[in-house]
Amino acid sequence: MVAEVEIFKLFVLVLVRVSGLFVSAPVLGSGNFPVMVKVGLSGLTALLLTPVLPALDAPLPADTLAFGGLAAGEFLIGLIIGFVHGLVFAAVQMGGQIIDMQSGFGMVNVFNPAAETQFPVFGFFLFILSVFYLLVIDGHHMFLRALAATYNHVPVGGFVVRPRMLLEVSQWGHTVFVDGLTIGAPIAAAMLLAYTTMGLLGRVVPQIHLFVVGFPFTMGLALLLVGLSVGLYLRILDGMMAEMFQRLSLLVRAMG
Numbered sequence: 001m002v003a004e005v006e007i008f009k010l011f012v013l014v015l016v017r018v019s020g021l022f023v024s025a026p027v028l029g030s031g032n033f034p035v036m037v038k039v040g041l042s043g044l045t046a047l048l049l050t051p052v053l054p055a056l057d058a059p060l061p062a063d064t065l066a067f068g069g070l071a072a073g074e075f076l077i078g079l080i081i082g083f084v085h086g087l088v089f090a091a092v093q094m095g096g097q098i099i100d101m102q103s104g105f106g107m108v109n110v111f112n113p114a115a116e117t118q119f120p121v122f123g124f125f126l127f128i129l130s131v132f133y134l135l136v137i138d139g140h141h142m143f144l145r146a147l148a149a150t151y152n153h154v155p156v157g158g159f160v161v162r163p164r165m166l167l168e169v170s171q172w173g174h175t176v177f178v179d180g181l182t183i184g185a186p187i188a189a190a191m192l193l194a195y196t197t198m199g200l201l202g203r204v205v206p207q208i209h210l211f212v213v214g215f216p217f218t219m220g221l222a223l224l225l226v227g228l229s230v231g232l233y234l235r236i237l238d239g240m241m242a243e244m245f246q247r248l249s250l251l252v253r254a255m256g
Helices: 002-024 035-052 064-103 121-136 139-153 163-171 174-204 210-228 230-255
Strands: 109-112 117-120
Touching: 002 035, 002 064, 002 139, 035 139, 064 121, 064 139, 064 163, 064 174, 064 210, 064 230, 121 139, 121 210, 121 230, 139 230, 163 230, 174 210, 174 230, 210 230
Parallel strands: none
Antiparallel strands: 109 117
16 A cells, blocks of 8 residues: 555656646647646656656655655756757747848737747748647657656656756757847848848939838748748758757756
């Protein structure tokens, strides 16, 4: 009976760590993702992980407050892993917003149910491409493998808050701006050149109504450039994904 209680408490803590990932991970953590499916996947993942975990050196605490503290640490591990995953999609959204502002599509927004927010047109297009790319490279499986790998470095109930580690994770947020500028810079530079050309043309031929001609021209040019640069975007996204998984590996080792 005592062994069964310990196994159940272990399962609960594993479920809490898995739930933290499903709450914060991109796509899986979306409010549009059915709650019952989240609960089912979290429970199934925890059910598969619990039997393969090494035996604990000491029994888990029976005190509710102490057990709740362990559960909070487990949930924080899942949240941190999901946060690192979400940096790539935040950078994609920022890059799309830069393109939209420069092309004139910034005034048009569409609702993205996966992120539960308003996205600009190109931002939503790049977001959908990044989700498809993540599924193609089995990135959703890598999320679960990374979560399972945390048990090799941080056993159940062994999480210790390290301010330096949390500070380092928070500083990774600057990659959102760097990667976002990398995505949007080529299109933004081309649009700047187009605006400069139209400005010079307006000075040379003042009869041209640039306000009437400019919007259709810049929007059409932006659509053409984005269509031609999809391959470049995928290469950039591949590098961002590789860097993200590398940082995730470093983070998992730093938790131990």
